[in-house]
Amino acid sequence: MSLTYALAQSIITDALAAGQQHGFKPLTVVVLDAGGHVIAAARQDGASNNRFEIAQGKAYGALALGMGSRAIMERAEQQAYFIAAATATLGGRLIPVPGGVLIRDSDGIIQGAVGISGDSSDNDETAASTAIEASGLTAQVD
């Protein structure tokens, strides 16, 4: 199962529904393909200007380093200078807090990533994981 535009759009719909169900603040959701390129994005009314870039950075960084952005945060807690340098190396496209979740198919192959920003990082991650799993794919948060 590859990550089509239809599936990416379905993930966005599910993520926004999860946010509404939990009473989260307005969310911004970005879905990237395995190469880190945008497939679909949505910024809800009331989300601040650059939430797209923050959400994108969570997802892009996850794909860049092959781990969910929660694991990248843990590395930042240990070696902030490494993550700072990696962020610079990637032109800023790495945001080291939860909410960037890898998408794996039933064979374990990475198909892309979802990045969400808007509420607490933990809640952003919950919305992302819920939406990925609702689509029959596997979410990797760390």
Next chain:
Amino acid sequence: MSLTYALAQSIITDALAAGQQHGFKPLTVVVLDAGGHVIAAARQDGASNNRFEIAQGKAYGALALGMGSRAIMERAEQQAYFIAAATATLGGRLIPVPGGVLIRDSDGIIQGAVGISGDSSDNDETAASTAIEASGLTAQVD
């Protein structure tokens, strides 16, 4: 009428429908708010890696200079060095070919812009204008 996420998503749906109706190649559609920030984006299956950035640059440049990207192309035909410099000034977020269309409301106020990339520039522009007008807003291509 302000450019909500719901309206941006509706513009994307209409643009993709226009593309399908005319038999266009896979399209990538980006909708920006008046400040040039992403509200919604969609890249259809088969579109190449960086079509998001191309579509975004058409729309961002239109907002940056206050004219549709067709007018920016005309300026590039006359003074290529000016548009090259402006592109550098804007960090690359200016693509001077048709397909970046300003969105005005009934009072003439700019509410945002749509950028489309994937088929010929003229066809990209057609899809953008069709979708904007279908939403009851006014499209400005130059």
Next chain:
Amino acid sequence: MSLTYALAQSIITDALAAGQQHGFKPLTVVVLDAGGHVIAAARQDGASNNRFEIAQGKAYGALALGMGSRAIMERAEQQAYFIAAATATLGGRLIPVPGGVLIRDSDGIIQGAVGISGDSSDNDETAASTAIEASGLTAQVD
């Protein structure tokens, strides 16, 4: 009430007057619209070379994340690596200390932001808030 150039210029005048009244060091004041674009700026005699960029970064970051730069500082105190990464993501346009203040109108809509740099961060913020409130708008510092 939208943030016109006349109103932005009035905010600058009021901010400089507040600085003079309190005996602050030379201030630099930048007023951005809701999309983060410069409306007006003033750097007083004696302010160092790049105070414009510092003041701009306070205001731009506030709009980017939807909170005053005091709240961004608090986040930096907790997770310095997150703010460092967000700064890189925004191309450097985020300065996480007080003095970047959101401007809301009577309906609570964000109309822009003021960034001030030159004296202590707390004093910079005082000048910004005083000027915004003097114009009949609401200042949000965190």
Next chain:
Amino acid sequence: MSLTYALAQSIITDALAAGQQHGFKPLTVVVLDAGGHVIAAARQDGASNNRFEIAQGKAYGALALGMGSRAIMERAEQQAYFIAAATATLGGRLIPVPGGVLIRDSDGIIQGAVGISGDSSDNDETAASTAIEASGLTAQVD
């Protein structure tokens, strides 16, 4: 006579008055000191998002190369690749069309530059030169 903030603000006022007198479109005016750093800026209502950056680039480039932006345009007409490379070297802060005017004092010393964008490049330059001369300084357009 050095270029104080008060004088920079006076130049802006005079430039906007010249624009109004001639019926120019909304102008954006940026005044830089001799080091290329912002002293004051104004973007009139109706000017598009990134006119500040365009006006800044005209003035910064003039100071960078020691000639008005009209002369830089003439160089671009002859060797577009040189100006393209110089623009990249300066991080985009060079716009090679008229409207970037050097400010010299009575001893011929460069005190700064004015950049204007919004109407035709020739008209932008007229507003800049008129304002500089009105302040008792000398304008150098090429």
